Amino acid sequence: MRRRVVSLWFPRLGSDRVLRTKSVSGPFVLTLSQNNANQIYCLNAEAERQGLSQGMPFADARSFCPNLTSQEADTTKDALFLSALRRWATRYCPWVGIEGRDGLVMDITGSAHLFGGEAGMLMDIRQRLARIGVSVQIGLGDSRGAAWALAHYGEGCAEIGQPLAALSHLPVAALRLGDDAVMGLQRLGLRRIGEVEAAERAPLARRFGPDLLLRLDQALGRQPEQIAPENDPPHYGVRITLPEPIGLVHDVMAGVSRLLSRLCSKLKEQEVGARVLCLTLRRVDQDAQIVEVCLARALSDADRMLPLFERGVGEIDAGYGIDQMRLQAVQTEALPTVQLSHVPSKRSDRLADLITRLGTRLGLENIRRLLPADSHIPERSFVVASAAYSEPESSWFVVQPRPITLFPPEPIAATESRPPLRFRWRRMPMTSGRIVGPERIAPEWWLEDDLWRTGLRDYWRVDTTQGRRLWLFYTPQSPGWFVQGEFA
Template identity: 45%
Template sequence: MTNRRILSLWFPRLGADRLVRREPVLGGVPLAVVQDQQNMQVITSLNALAQQHGLRVGQPVRDAHAMCEGLITRSRSPAAEAAFLASLRRWAGKFSPWVADEAEDGLVVDLTGCAHLFGGEEPLVQVVQEDCADLGLMTHIGLADTRGAAWALARFAGQVGVSDRNGDAIDQEARATRSRAGKRRHWTRGGAAPVTTLGRTAGAHRIAAPGQTYGALSPLPIAALRLDAETTAQLGRLGLRRVGDLLGQPRASLARRFGRGLVMRMDQAMGSAPEPVSPAKPAEHFAVRLTLPEPIGLEDDILAGIDRLLPRLCQSLEAKGRGARRVRLQAFRSDHDIQGVEVGLARPSRDPARIRPLLELKLGEIDAGFGIDMLRLEAVRTEPIHDRHAVGHLEAGRVVSARLAGNTALDDLIGRIGARVGLEAITRLHPASSHVPEKTSTIQAAAWTAPHDGAWPAPATPRPLLLWRPEPVSAPDVPQMPHAFRWRGQNLVRLRAIGPERIAPEWWLDDPDWRTGVRDYWVTQTQDGQRLWLFYGHGGTMSSGWFCQGAFA
């Protein structure tokens, strides 16, 4: 049976290297990637220049700016880093089909039976290093018989846990022991006992030969076993600071004192416990294509091709229980140019009759040139569609009635308008829980939200059809409704008024529009037929006065 060989790739500067690839100018300045943690910003990644200034990962940003005056910071994007790591996972597939993520900044590759394709393990590691250098990535590599050992070599090769035979540090010992410490010749009189340090060996090897896992891990610090910080600190206080020191201890006593997690990590590193490499599940891909015997250029011919492609695409979506939210049509021309259009749907669908009209609206944007040789249809974005369940005749009638009274036609209309102006431009209002007039509703994208279910909550008094930010009104600064006032350059005379309705601001928020304090609202009808919504602000942090905020139909 072939022995397993595991390759571990660690990218300690993944976040910074990703930004430098996008903006090469950042490679010439100290760069730090920061993230909010516990009410402060801390560093999550650094480039080489920032590390030369003594900065470190986990350091507060305020301290980093004090140490490095020209430090440039960028906010961390976990989603972008995960997408970048996914692209690196696809790149690592050239070495083996068994590739998986290792936390948020590494990859693990099962190289069993694959190294000979590159001339051996040393040439393969050289190829990995050259590829990462071409990609502008700093990488540490570990290769061993087990996943745990490869992880340890990638992150701790070259670091040595200095063992202290005298056990605990002097500041951890009892008072009597500390009083005798000054008499020990090998300690400096009056100083502290030796403590754990990490050193670098001159020629550290990151490749452990087959069967040499014990020798490769023995000099490494305890943290190389993927233990938590608390367990590592407890072992250090007992004088167990190297992996070799721990492997020689009785397993039963270690399990009783530190739990089975420590023993499991030891077994995984040494190969006694299995730890397989499970490759990430490939993303679902929905696309079909049609190769044409002769170039085409008419819209009717393209539509005929779409009619052949759409049923196949919808069948593949139905087999996976998904519906398309965004569909892309690509036309490959005979001059090797590619013309493409995209359409979006207000609801996920796998019905060709609902997708075809949207594509037909976009065909005018395709330039056929000297002819189109191939058509390709792809569901760029999909969402799950819940399966239907069987019901009785009475329930089925209710479902059909509800479906006929539903908003399928509205969804189609949103999709058609969205194909012209974009789905993001179509919005709808949803009620919000607030007594403030301008906050009683929220604006949401119509394609990504469902209509409000139920009656719209109505206030005790009517609200104007049009609302705007408060505009000043020239009138006497008194709480009584004025008989005549001036607004927007118009001299208006009150015919009748209804009110007042007192509305208080949200005291827990500092809204600039509500710094006038408590408001008294009036529905005012003028002699020229206008119905306005005026209020008198009693004055909070601003002066009091009259304002106009809306108009009735």
């Protein structure tokens, strides 16, 4: 059986992806910063009719087309969209691979008859893509190179066993050559594939190397070229269908235990751990109850994860019974295998387990920790981070001691440059005892902070005879005293 290959090229992949959910009338382009310049990355058909092209500087495009609508390109989302199209294309054949950043290649050998022949298959592909707003150019040939050339430069079909007849009139760029090779062939007067095929091979090999003849032979089917299908990402989901409905918490937890054992086996095989688990319980009336568990650290241990479902399972409404259970790891992280050692690890999982248990009640986003920041300004010397997605710092280095309690500056009645011996703070009379300072802190000019626009601050540690250890500062530019913190 003669091999048949289909190449799908999506010339407007990025713009089609955006315009599927965004209605735009008129020319539209996606821009991308390249070589310190904002250039056109992808454009729709209307922009092409206005004379715009890919790679054109965006400033020039705006001058040619004043009513141009633009948006910044997102290459990551474009790659995900192309991956989704690859999965969709497996309905036609199992061997589907990604070709560059905007194309697919399909080996349809032996599967075209399922769609009424090659013409029927290509028509079905074109119609389905048109319905979802994706433009495509299709090439069909005996080899991967021939299909690619027809998709990008001819959009047609090569008859079985006759690739040269379909490719001879195409430009030499259709051989997937570099720019230097294409320009070199054009200087020799070889502008078409048929002209390259008719020329002597030995002089071409000496001047352009073996790559030119290899590409030519691949396009004409003389040299094989494999199609490597992309592997689907691992799916971390398991389910069980029950012969009889259940409703007791004990029975549901027994089912969750079985699901967790199977799921954790998959996680350990791939060396990943779950961060978010979603348990879906389908009732006999087709309604579904969902229990979500978020973990403070990636886990693949079923025994540690099972107790976390008890609270959520106890709150569900089983109705007339549950007949199907599905457990899926919605979010995963790499969790490589750790070599066992007699030396105790410094990393303890007790804190992560505590954060997870508290997170099931309060929400992981509500459990936070303070981390040190590189700044002398008291308000900027720390950052608030999620405890589940950060690690505690081993040390908090400061040149001068900082108070445990920090609050917004509170003025006190004093104007002299030395700390006052007697003052009132929060309606309490205070008498200064031991005084240490000053520590002068200047504003960080590269940051905008309204509280520090007044200038310098001189900080003092004042131990009062009443037992309070306060942190005061004085502002020389506008004389005044303030209390900002209290030591333990």
